Amino acid sequence: MLAPSILSADFSNMGRDIRFIAENGGDLIHVDVMDGSFVPDITFGAKMVRDIRPLTELPLDVHLMVTDPDRFIEDFAEAGSDYITIHMESLVHVNRSIQKIKDLGKKAGISIVPSTPVSLIEEILPMVDLVLIMTVNPGFGGQKMIPSCLNKIKKLDEIKKANSYNYLISVDGGVNTSNSAEVRDAGADILISGSAFFSASDPANAAEIMKGILK
Numbered sequence: 001m002l003a004p005s006i007l008s009a010d011f012s013n014m015g016r017d018i019r020f021i022a023e024n025g026g027d028l029i030h031v032d033v034m035d036g037s038f039v040p041d042i043t044f045g046a047k048m049v050r051d052i053r054p055l056t057e058l059p060l061d062v063h064l065m066v067t068d069p070d071r072f073i074e075d076f077a078e079a080g081s082d083y084i085t086i087h088m089e090s091l092v093h094v095n096r097s098i099q100k101i102k103d104l105g106k107k108a109g110i111s112i113v114p115s116t117p118v119s120l121i122e123e124i125l126p127m128v129d130l131v132l133i134m135t136v137n138p139g140f141g142g143q144k145m146i147p148s149c150l151n152k153i154k155k156l157d158e159i160k161k162a163n164s165y166n167y168l169i170s171v172d173g174g175v176n177t178s179n180s181a182e183v184r185d186a187g188a189d190i191l192i193s194g195s196a197f198f199s200a201s202d203p204a205n206a207a208e209i210m211k212g213i214l215k
């Protein structure tokens with residue numbers, strides 16, 4: 001599946017770009033929430049989710065890159081998120097926060113940045129619906145993928161199969177038409193794409209390549 005990130009959309013034409021994602025092969029809409037503290041940049045809050053919710057039937061895949069996700073989980077759930085992903089590095093009591101997302105009836109995701117090992121999230125894996133592996137240091141779109149992160153996808157895929165866990169593996173950062181096959185082969189279920197999708201000369205074609213429909 002492909003989840004284009006609205007971080008690379010035109011914020012002054014967000015409605016148009018939401019429809020553009022649906023019309024050009026997007027399966028989910030990735031919503032990058034940044035607070036200028038956990039990551040250097042600032043994007044938007046729950047109002048963005050509330051405003052785009054009526055414009056699409058695609059699931060809204062919210063990625064909270066914020067220092068205190070507990071403060072915002074309820075707002076994002078009420079606004080209409082389908083997936084809410086929080087960062088392991090931002091919390092001590094991750095178990096409680098994941099449970100909170102699930103109690104609100106939403107799918108819960110856990111994410112790790114490139115310097116965090118898979119071993120740190122092992123205890124939480126039975127509880128989550130999604131694991132988001134960052135393959136760039138979060139904060140900006142358009143960066144180059146850090147290739148060593150691919151090993152983490154393989155590891156997570158092995159753990160999932162060995163234990164019959166149900167999480168989707170999502171990969172975020174520097175995904176493009178040249179490396180997407182490798183990312184899928186490593187075990188990724190969802191490829192997130194910001195710049196490669198939005199700056200492609202033919203985004204529908206780029207989407208099909210990234211999803212493995214076209215070579």
Ligand code: DX5
Pocket residue numbers: 005007008030032063136137138139140141142143172173174175192193194195196
């Ligand atoms: C980075 C964000 C990504 C970003 C990906 O902090 O979490 O979702 O939008 O953008 P590209 O595909 O351009 O690396």
Ligand code: ZN
Pocket residue numbers: 005030031032063172192
């Ligand atoms: Zn993201």
